[in-house]
Amino acid sequence: MHLSGLLSLHTLWVTVSSSMQHYASEYGHYDVCKTLMKSDEGIVWEYMACQPESRDMTKYLKVRLEPPESTCGEPPEIFCAMGNPYMCNNECDANTPELAHPTDLMFDIEGRNPSTFWQSITWKNYPTPLHVNITLSWNKTIELTDNIAITFESGRPEQMILEKSLDYGRTWQPYQFYAADCLDAFRMEPKSVKDLTHRTVLDIICTEEYSTGYAAHAKTLSFEIKDRFAVFAGPRLHNMASLYSQLDTTKNLRDFFTVTDVRIRLLKPATGATFVDEQNLARYFYAISDIKIHGRCKCNLHANNCNFDNNKLSCECEHNTTGPDCGRCKKNYQGRQWSPGSYLTIPKGTANICIPSISSMGTNVCDNELLRCQNGGICHNNVRCQCLAAYTGILCEKLKCEKESGGCGSKSNHGARSQSSLLTLTALLALTGLFKI
Numbered sequence: 013m014h015l016s017g018l019l020s021l022h023t024l025w026v027t028v029s030s031s032m033q034h035y036a037s038e039y040g041h042y043d044v045c046k047t048l049m050k051s052d053e054g055i056v057w058e059y060m061a062c063q064p065e066s067r068d069m070t071k072y073l074k075v076r077l078e079p080p081e082s083t084c085g086e087p088p089e090i091f092c093a094m095g096n097p098y099m100c101n102n103e104c105d106a107n108t109p110e111l112a113h114p115t116d117l118m119f120d121i122e123g124r125n126p127s128t129f130w131q132s133i134t135w136k137n138y139p140t141p142l143h144v145n146i147t148l149s150w151n152k153t154i155e156l157t158d159n160i161a162i163t164f165e166s167g168r169p170e171q172m173i174l175e176k177s178l179d180y181g182r183t184w185q186p187y188q189f190y191a192a193d194c195l196d197a198f199r200m201e202p203k204s205v206k207d208l209t210h211r212t213v214l215d216i217i218c219t220e221e222y223s224t225g226y227a228a229h230a231k232t233l234s235f236e237i238k239d240r241f242a243v244f245a246g247p248r249l250h251n252m253a254s255l256y257s258q259l260d261t262t263k264n265l266r267d268f269f270t271v272t273d274v275r276i277r278l279l280k281p282a283t284g285a286t287f288v289d290e291q292n293l294a295r296y297f298y299a300i301s302d303i304k305i306h307g308r309c310k311c312n313l314h315a316n317n318c319n320f321d322n323n324k325l326s327c328e329c330e331h332n333t334t335g336p337d338c339g340r341c342k343k344n345y346q347g348r349q350w351s352p353g354s355y356l357t358i359p360k361g362t363a364n365i366c367i368p369s370i371s372s373m374g375t376n377v378c379d380n381e382l383l384r385c386q387n388g389g390i391c392h393n394n395v396r397c398q399c400l401a402a403y404t405g406i407l408c409e410k411l412k413c414e415k416e417s418g419g420c421g422s423k424s425n426h427g428a429r430s431q432s433s434l435l436t437l438t439a440l441l442a443l444t445g446l447f448k449i
């Protein structure tokens with residue numbers, strides 16, 4: 013055996029042992045794109061659906077305020093102590109580091125005391141509403157994987173809308189409404205995320221749970237991603253496989269957790285009372301000490317790494333895909349239409365790799381090196397794809413119609429299709445002169 017054989021055997025062993033460890037601990041985690049496998053034809057790559065790990069996404073965002081001059085301290089101004097409207101001797105001064113409250117203090121490491129925070133101008137123009145938009149942009153499609161949590165040092169706002177964009181800030185949709193009184197603020201019935209079911213999980217709700225004003229012990233406002241996951245994966249998210257298969261088949265569900273930007277629309281500060289105290293307007297403002305957003309780069313299940321280079325996140329695409337989200341096939345790999353990887357079949361999914369363009373293909377039906385069999389099918393003697401149980405078609409390109417899921421359309425249609433693929437297969441076999449095998 014020569015050196016390259018030894019080397020690939022070693023790689024095989026390392027890959028197999030690490031992936032075994034991996035699959036034993038977590039079911040369907042999709043963190044490797046390929047492993048070396050032993051087969052009848054020798055050692056070959058096996059390709060799998062893959063995704064980058066979930067991480068703290070606040071490190072990679074850009075923040076923008078509307079109006080831009082919403083941060084306090086330019087010129088310096090006096091504000092009242094939070095929770096004590098009669099102690100109005102605090103100063104915000106943008107040009108004195110100890111007294112400044114810039115936006116980056118929403119994303120620094122917390123845990124120290126006192127906490128560091130961004131602070132808005134005060135409501136000195138009452139009764140003109142104090143509206144501030146905080147827009148967080150990644151310039152990259154990301155998938156949220158945990159609750160968004162916003163910590164207010166000022167008392168939580170009485171009215172707020174969390175919004176998202178999926179198109180780099182061109183259009184916006186609400187994610188959730190927050191108000192001390194939903195009917196009054198937004199003409200919406202108050203709801204809790206706990207009321208959501210399979211049917212209503214994507215409903216946009218107004219909640220009163222996070223707007224109880226000045227209570228010093230309750231500072232956090234949440235957008236509950238995990239409770240929504242739990243509708244599919246169970247209360248302790250023990251059945252992620254069920255969530256993944258739902259994500260695979262339901263585009264709306266996938267898109268719901270996908271964003272390029274998030275916007276916090278602050279509409280009314282905490283007042284803690286029915287009436288605004290016009291003698292002490294310096295007690296009303298917004299202050300945020302921390303924002304938590306966890307997610308992963310959306311790479312269409314074609315990458316397990318996402319890099320941050322030149323201030324920009326991008327997927328390290330595998331499976332011969334390319335683009336910031338691995339959203340298309342590489343040049344010369346357009347032998348069939350691009351498609352995202354699939355979480356199915358669980359636990360390894362299907363890579364749906366891009367295959368070489370037709371011009372560079374030979375004439376047999378399939379070829380292990382060029383991997384024309386799809387969805388995990390294996391090329392048998394270059395004439396036939398051996399498909400996994402759930403797939404059919406010459407190249408295993410079709411999902412088998414499951415009786416219980418209602419089939420792939422009307423029976424007659426299906427019959428006609430499979431008959432025509434049989435004809436194609438026969439024709440192909442005759443053409444390549446392999447009919448006698």
Ligand SMILES: *[C@@H]1O[C@H](CO)[C@@H](O)[C@H](O)[C@H]1NC(C)=O
Nearest residue numbers: 078079143144145175184277
């Ligand atoms: C905040 O953004 C919304 C759209 O998401 C826009 O309608 C509104 O005018 C903005 N508010 C401010 C203060 O710029």
Ligand SMILES: *[C@@H]1O[C@H](CO)[C@@H](O)[C@H](O)[C@H]1NC(C)=O
Nearest residue numbers: 074150151152323324326336
């Ligand atoms: C966003 O990313 C693209 C590349 O994907 C780049 O051309 C563009 O300049 C970036 N925009 C901003 C505002 O950084």
Ligand SMILES: *[C@@H]1O[C@H](CO)[C@@H](O)[C@H](O)[C@H]1NC(C)=O
Nearest residue numbers: 059330331332365366367383
């Ligand atoms: C992608 O193409 C390169 C050659 O450009 C090849 O070495 C590699 O194995 C291919 N990967 C996949 C997943 O097909």
Ligand SMILES: [Ca+2]
Nearest residue numbers: 117128129301
């Ligand atoms: Ca902080």
